[in-house]
Amino acid sequence: ITREEPNYFGAGPAYLPTEVLQQAAQDLVNYHGANLGIGEISHRDKRAINVVDETKQKFIELYNIPDTHEVLFLQGGGHTGFSSIATNLLANFAKRTGKKGKGAYAVTGSWSAKAVEEAQRLGVDVEVLTNSKEVFGSYTDIQPFSEWKKPNPEETAYVYYCDNETVHGVEFPFIPQFDGIEVAADMSSNILSKQIDISKFGLIFAGAQKNVGLAGVTIYIIKKTLIEQLPEAELRELGIPVTPIAFHYPTAIKQNSLHNTLPIFTVQILNLVLAKLIKDGSLPEQEKRNDRKSSQLYQILDKHADFYNLPVAKGVRSEMNIVFTMKSPELEAKFLKEAEQANLTGLKGHRSVGGLRASLYNAITEKSATLLAEFVDKFATENK
Ligand code: PLP
Numbered sequence: 001i002t003r004e005e006p007n008y009f010g011a012g013p014a015y016l017p018t019e020v021l022q023q024a025a026q027d028l029v030n031y032h033g034a035n036l037g038i039g040e041i042s043h044r045d046k047r048a049i050n051v052v053d054e055t056k057q058k059f060i061e062l063y064n065i066p067d068t069h070e071v072l073f074l075q076g077g078g079h080t081g082f083s084s085i086a087t088n089l090l091a092n093f094a095k096r097t098g099k100k101g102k103g104a105y106a107v108t109g110s111w112s113a114k115a116v117e118e119a120q121r122l123g124v125d126v127e128v129l130t131n132s133k134e135v136f137g138s139y140t141d142i143q144p145f146s147e148w149k150k151p152n153p154e155e156t157a158y159v160y161y162c163d164n165e166t167v168h169g170v171e172f173p174f175i176p177q178f179d180g181i182e183v184a185a186d187m188s189s190n191i192l193s194k195q196i197d198i199s200k201f202g203l204i205f206a207g208a209q210k211n212v213g214l215a216g217v218t219i220y221i222i223k224k225t226l227i228e229q230l231p232e233a234e235l236r237e238l239g240i241p242v243t244p245i246a247f248h249y250p251t252a253i254k255q256n257s258l259h260n261t262l263p264i265f266t267v268q269i270l271n272l273v274l275a276k277l278i279k280d281g282s283l284p285e286q287e288k289r290n291d292r293k294s295s296q297l298y299q300i301l302d303k304h305a306d307f308y309n310l311p312v313a314k315g316v317r318s319e320m321n322i323v324f325t326m327k328s329p330e331l332e333a334k335f336l337k338e339a340e341q342a343n344l345t346g347l348k349g350h351r352s353v354g355g356l357r358a359s360l361y362n363a364i365t366e367k368s369a370t371l372l373a374e375f376v377d378k379f380a381t382e383n384k
Contacts, residue, residue, distance in 0.1 A: 002018070002022070003018060005018060006343070007343055007344045007345065007368040007371055008345050008346045009344070009345070009358045009360070009364065009372065010346030011189070011210070011346070011357060011359045012166065012189065012210035012359070013214065014210050015346075015364060016213070020269065020272045020273055020276055021269075023272050024265070024272055027268055027272075028265060034047065037265070038051065038264055038265050039264060043258050043262055043264055049256070049258070051268050051271055052073065052258065052262065052267060053256075054271050055073070055270050055271040056072075056073075058274035059071045059219070062192060062277065062278065062282055063192070063198050064198070065198050065221060066198060066199055068224055068225075069222060069223050070222050070227070070253050071219070072220045072222070072249065072252045072253055073217050073218070073220070073270075074217070074247060075246065076207070076217070076218045076247070077188075077207035077208075078111065078186065078188045078206075078207040080218055081186060081188070081205035081206075081207065081218050082114065082115040082186075083122060084243060084249070085115075085158070085184050085205065086103055086118065086122055086124045087241050087242070088229070089103070089203070089226060090124060091229035091235055092226045092228060093157030094229070094230040094234070094240055095228050095229050099155070099238070100239055102124070102125045102126065102127050102156050103124045103156075103158060104126075104127045104128075104151040104156050104158070104160065105128055105129065105159075105160045106128075106161040106162075107128055107133070108132045108142050108161065108162060108165055108168075109170050110139065110167045110168065111162045111166060111186060111188070112161060112186070113133075115186065124241075127149070127156070130142070130143045130147070130148045138311070139167075139168040140170070140311045141316055142172065142313075142316045145174060151178065157181075158181065158183070158184045159181050159183045160183075160184045161184075161185055162186040162188075163186065163187045163190055164189045164318055164321070165189075165318070165321075166188070166189040166210070166320070166359075167321075167352060168311075168312065168353065169311075169321040170316050170317075170318060171316060171317065171319060171320065172316070173315055175196070175200045177200060182201070182203065182223060182225075182226060183200070183202055183203075184201070184202055184205070185204050185205075186206070187204050188206045188207040189206075189210045189211065189320050189361075191210075191211050192274075192362065193286065193287070193319065194283065194286070194287040198221060202226050203220065203226060204219075204221040204222075205220045205221075206218065208269075208270055210320075211320070211361045211362050211363075212273050213269045213270040213273055214266050214269050215266075216266040217263060217267055217270065220252075222253075227250050228250065229250055245259070246259070286362055289362075289366060290320075290362065293364060293366055293369035294318075294319040294360055294369075296369060297322055297358060297369060297372060297376065299373075300377045300380075301324055303377070304380035307383070309324060310324050319360065320359060320361055321357055322357065322358045322359075323349060323353070323355060323356070323357050326356075332354075332355065332356060334383070336348060336356070338375075339372075339379075
């Protein structure tokens with residue numbers, strides 16, 4: 001099975017390396033000569049368990065995950081992260097303190113705003129530490145950390161933020177840290193894009209379908225001290241919502257992510273993506289490639305600042321999702337049409353914000369990124 005190599009900059013689900021998909025296609029039909037595909041083998045079978053273990057091991061290797069943290073996989077995506085974090089971490093705080101804690105949130109774009117909405121739907125008391133829209137009028141910058149509201153560690157179960165806001169193209173240049181409160185981060189659109197110090201996080205979660213795989217699986221990296229929970233009857237008494245069993249972290253960890261049927265084929269894709277990442281120099285090299293890809297494009301956009309508008313403040317520009325607009329919707333439509341003719345696709349901005357967005361996830365090659373930068377340059381020159 002083959003295809004002409006696409007230059008696809010869609011935000012998610014996103015492009016995956018063709019060689020990975022080709023290997024996955026083989027594994028889908030006949031896994032290591034089993035005469036069965038990996039998606040057909042029981043999730044209790046040794047071969048399926050190996051896929052889970054290998055993938056976990058690769059995360060540990062790539063991020064240098066210390067012994068203080070666990071890696072687990074659950075069905076779902078970003079939204080199931082929004083809800084499961086809230087209920088699991090509240091139940092852990094209750095175990096540690098006997099109280100129903102608050103969830104403290106940094107709202108820096110539409111995904112963290114949605115995480116707040118979901119927590120509130122579940123009955124979490126939410127405290128907002130910073131809200132970019134209120135401070136700047138739009139999600140185009142991040143308030144300096146010194147100006148955020150400071151949560152009370154006696155009352156706060158966790159602080160939540162979204163490390164890369166996919167829709168608005170805003171990425172954190174720092175990791176918010178608090179005395180006595182663990183930080184939970186949504187890294188759905190920048191997981192494994194750069195090196196990070198895992199010890200600074202209580203929890204990281206990511207839907208797989210943007211930077212590392214296909215939709216269907218969420219990756220969690222969780223500090224062991226955040227796992228234990230109060231029994232359900234006591235949670236009910238405190239008014240803390242009980243977590244559905246399929247998203248209950250202690251159960252998932254006890255069962256090696258296999259309490260219920262994990263989509264093993266989807267995990268196998270993750271496994272193959274991670275193997276390629278390791279082969280290609282692991283995170284130090286990936287980080288350099290991502291730096292080069294995004295700075296090349298930002299440089300061209302900045303060069304034509306009289307033609308392209310970059311709404312996001314320089315210090316918080318995303319390396320993964322590069323958002324820009326032009327002076328009229330007609331010009332943007334012309335850009336999209338001509339880009340498509342040049343085999344550059346997936347560049348339309350999110351429906352809620354319009355404009356253009358180029359997602360330069362890990363799998364996007366430097367060659368594709370250069371083709372896009374050259375097109376962006378040429379289009380400005382021809383249409384000024
Ligand atoms: N968080 C971030 C940063 C995202 O980009 C997305 C989806 O685009 C989500 C959460 C929601 O993910 P899902 O559609 O898998 O629920």
